[in-house]
Amino acid sequence: MFTGIVTEVGEVVAVAQNGEVKTFTIACGYPADGIAIGASIAHAGVCLTVTSALTGGPRGTLYTVDAAPETLAITTVADWRPGTRVNLERSLRIGDELGGHMVAGHVDAKARILAREDLGTSTRFRFEVPARFAPFVAAKGSVALDGTSLTVNEVEANTFSCLLIPHTLEVTTWGAAKAGDAVNFEVDLMARYAARLAQFPAAEYASRSKAEATP
Structure with missing residues (x-):
């Protein structure tokens, strides 16, 4: 779950096609050691799962996410290219301030x-x-x-x-x-x-x- 309060703007630095799935490499300022493999991050409102994370890149951290065919079909993710900037939000923790409203990250x-x-x-x-x-x-x-x-x-x-x-x-x-x-x-x-x-x-x-x- 998310709240719709953007905490970082990431940048797409690489896109790879793996069959029907696209893998995106995102550069951001979140500390790499604070991003767990399998963590959910909202990317321009789309909940995507982190598949790798390491220190490096132009912003300090690089991580990858995969987008499945359904996501590519109904969201703007299919149009992302290197250089595309995306709003980021980490998933809500119990006890965090609910500054916006309850957002699932499931784009309609x-x-x-x-x-x-x-x-x-x-x-x-x-x-x-x-x-x-x-x-x-x-x-x-x-x-x-x-x-x-x-x-x-x-x-x-x-x-x-x-x-x-x-x-x-x-x-x-x-x-x-x-x-x-x-x-x-x-x-x-x-x-x-x-x-x-x-x-x-x-x-x-x-x-x-x-x-x-x-x-």
């Missing part, structure tokens, strides 16, 4: 930036998501975009806007984001389960439960 789809408007004290981005995900986006609700926990401001059909402060633009990849870019989109966990529960009317659920309990 790619959203597209429709517009960027720099307002001086903040920057407004407008996004478009596939229509089937529109019911999961609500004004004042939370979404994870490229691994960043953001609050939704306005919603219209399958488009919505978010305001980012200068600090967020400075310490994440959002400073370079522009209209036309694709970003990884994950709906809020509560919205996901609320939608699933809504598919089962209370009377039908009670009837099924009673039937299953009958010997």
Whole structure:
């Protein structure tokens, strides 16, 4: 689990194709001895498993992760090249501050930036998501975009806007984001389960439960 609070920006330094899987080598400032093999790290919102880690590279640490076909199909990972910068977040530890919202690192789809408007004290981005995900986006609700926990401001059909402060633009990849870019989109966990529960009317659920309990 993650919180959508980016703690480092990594850089892709190498990409290798291994059958249907792509292996990425990431350079970052996390201490190598603090990255366990098998650890989960969110990369632009995508939870990937560390397969190796060592000291070296331009940022102090190099580690590798693998991306399977499903990940490559529905996220921006397939487009990563050497030089691509990605938002990073280590997995949540019990007792850590929950600064954003609960994020699983399971990306639902790619959203597209429709517009960027720099307002001086903040920057407004407008996004478009596939229509089937529109019911999961609500004004004042939370979404994870490229691994960043953001609050939704306005919603219209399958488009919505978010305001980012200068600090967020400075310490994440959002400073370079522009209209036309694709970003990884994950709906809020509560919205996901609320939608699933809504598919089962209370009377039908009670009837099924009673039937299953009958010997």
